[in-house]
Amino acid sequence: MTLLLALLLVVPTLTGLVLVTAAPRATGATVVAAGAVAATVTAVVAIQLAVGAPAATLRIPLVPAPVDLALVYAVDGLGAALVVTVAVVGALVLLAAAGEPRLRRGRFVGTVLVFLGAMLATVTAATLPALIAPWEVMGAASWALIAFDRRDPAVAPAATRAFLTTRVADVGLYVAAGAALAAGVPGLALAGLAGAAPGWSTLVAAGLVVAALGKSAQLPFSVWLSGAMVGPSPVSALLHSATMVAAGAVLLIRAAPLLAVTGAASVVALVGALTAVVLGLVAACSRDLKQLLAASTCSQVGIMVLGAGVGAVSGAAGLLVAHAAVKALLFLVAGGWLAVLRTRSLPALRGAARRHPVLGVTFTVGAAALAGVPPLSLWWTKDAVLAGVPLGDGVLTVAGLFATALSAVSATRAAWFVWRPVRSPSIRREHRRRVPVVLGAALVALAVPAAALGAVLVAVGLVPRADAGELVTTGIVVVLAAVATWVLHSRPPRLRAAVWGRAAGAARGWFGLETATRGVVGTAVNRLARQLDRADAGLGRAVPRAAGTAPALVVALVRLGERPIASAVTALAAGVRRLGTLARRPQTGQAHQYYAQSMIAVGTLAAVAAVVVMAGVRP
Structure with missing residues (x-):
């Protein structure tokens, strides 16, 4: 069953990536056949997994113990129904899309397959790291699908609004993951989030709710789905049925x-x-x-x-x-x-x-x-x-x-x-x-x-x-x-x-939500983007200037730091050398000189002791 689960995730994703990267402009029966074979195999594997779901688990280690983070995908009772639904609906959508000549392209079919692979990984994810990766891929693929008709001037703004709206909500997923990690949830497993400490569990829940509401186009994020209607109808059928919009509901369930x-x-x-x-x-x-x-x-x-x-x-x-x-x-x-x-x-x-x-x-x-x-x-x-x-x-x-x-x-x-x-x-x-x-x-x-x-x-x-x-x-x-x-x-x-x-x-206008969202995305986000662009440009200018000051800084360090230190070390070494030379002079090898030296040392010590004693008895 582990192999079947791996095939369920790999077959559509890998086939889609090959079509998108190697043959984006290819058209005709070959592209349709490749998509049909990948979608059919995915649907058959999904049905087989639904029959033997309890044994299907795939674990990909990321960080070893004691953190023990891994990408874990599993097919439980809910997952069994969802993988079959996603796979079958995706196959039928691709079949319907084959009736439109403009959609018989490697770029479209490949993006749909990548999108299906991401959704299948989303509904089978058992840990937060396993959820975040396909969640991001699904958002990017949805933008590419909505914006497929590049010649339509209304496509780019609608796809951008959909992407930015969902991306803003997706921040909640990272907040939830960080809070769960801080709370020590074992492996960041979805099933273990309810056992987190009260303060952290509230933050985890808030992050998941925001991310889910954004992806499922619930208030106040609903209006991005209106703009997404400019995409091809098979894309709308895919987004609105078993995939992206359903992902948030799956997460909340x-x-x-x-x-x-x-x-x-x-x-x-x-x-x-x-x-x-x-x-x-x-x-x-x-x-x-x-x-x-x-x-x-x-x-x-x-x-x-x-x-x-x-x-x-x-x-x-x-x-x-x-x-x-x-x-x-x-x-x-x-x-x-x-x-x-x-x-x-x-x-x-x-x-x-x-x-x-x-x-x-x-x-x-x-x-x-x-x-x-x-x-x-x-x-x-x-x-x-x-x-x-x-x-x-x-x-x-x-x-x-x-x-x-x-x-x-x-x-x-x-x-x-x-x-x-x-x-x-x-x-x-x-x-x-x-x-x-x-x-x-x-x-x-x-x-x-x-x-x-x-x-x-x-x-x-x-x-x-x-x-x-x-x-x-x-x-x-x-x-x-x-x-x-x-x-x-x-x-x-x-x-x-x-x-x-x-x-x-x-x-x-969806009760003014479309206008409000357009203002937020078109004004606030663009202003933020312009400010970030200015900051980036300033940073780009500052780096060469900083690099230009490096030689002067090196010269100053040599003059003010390295040379004085070197001189001090040299002087210290010379002093030690002189002391060594003086220390060798008493070493003559003649016994009477050694005797005289010892007598002088003993006399000196006796005089010092006498002075100390006299100082101690003085009234």
Whole structure:
């Protein structure tokens, strides 16, 4: 099993590095085949590991005892489900990306494989050093994927904001690692963080929470996910489903015992609930399909974070897995429509499901699952999270139900637009492009788990079954919200505009978060960068000047220091030599001279003794 775990991490990472470095501009079937083989092998290995997960552990020593730091990767129960989800979703995303000629490049396929390898290492990391390394790689790879279309002027600023926002939050991971090291946590193991001393454990928890919230695009870091929508749709499907955005939720789920003992659990639960509601409102008011799905991702991950905060870790993990299949499906469909219809605006997508049935049917399955319609995936898993909310905490319960209703509203709005009939013949003639076969195959493969995975997880016992009353309650809330949304959109446009127009105005720009983040990243960070650049330039000028003063300093040291010391040493040596010469003169070898010398010495000592005695008896 150790070999399998090593293969799981090495195969995608090494293949990706070879493609990125050796063949970044290569295109065609060879690149697609290399990516497909690596992704398929990774998925097969992940499934085998899931079957024999308890024996899979990989340890790479870094620092020997007594510190004993190592990169430790292990596949436990949660890790088994996550590695399969990441590997399978990644393989299907690569399959769908093969349908776009511009994405059949070594640079894109290789970066996706490196990203997958980093995410697989993240979900299997058992120590903080093992987590930090892939965490950093994942951030860098996400920047490269978002900025793939270099000719688009909007790409570079969006990718930079996403990178800088997550990097600021990532500082918390280093703070947590330093505090855990100071607290003496054995091997910096994630499972041992809860046993740290009270003061240090609080600092560790704070660092992990900040890093996780930033990576998972929770408030106040949510808006970087909005800008990331400028990237290719397969990249969005990857980021928003089982990989980067899910990484923060995975970290909080694994750190749930630490959150409970430090009191950070309540903060995490409140942030998750607030994000679920606020970004649920943004999704419900959005007129851009990819922005709607992005805001919905933040909202759904907020419910996972809420589950980690209240201790419903099994439900949160199940929701993470089910949501990965659903959101990958929806983003790939959105990418398909963008490629065929050249738009992602919901009003412009009217009738898109009718013109492209494969996309329409699979999108409807994903939208119904995202809405939480019984008995599809998210209905089961989301209720498992809400069932863990304490009965006395009405705020979290109401927030969870409200976020559930908002998910139904946003998913129903999207479905209503794409199924709305369009009678304009010009639109029918304009959009007769075919959906790539590989994209259709990937969508059909994703539609099945998107619909049924939640029920399967509950049936096998990986996710606890919620109470029947709770299931019925959320089912009624979802159905009522969906029906009300559909009916309202079917009413006269004036009524719909009166309701959604005001709401959309309030939610425009993600409630001002985008403007605020753009100001922070575009102003504060740039100013800091300019100051650092000036400091670097000053240091660059100071070093040559310091080097120029070195000869003069050497001459001064020779004159003021070395020469006087050398003269003093020479004089001391001469004095010692003279004393030695004088000491040899009494050594004549004649006995009478030795006798005279001894008598003189004895007399001298006697005189001294007499003087001392007389001085002692004097009154």
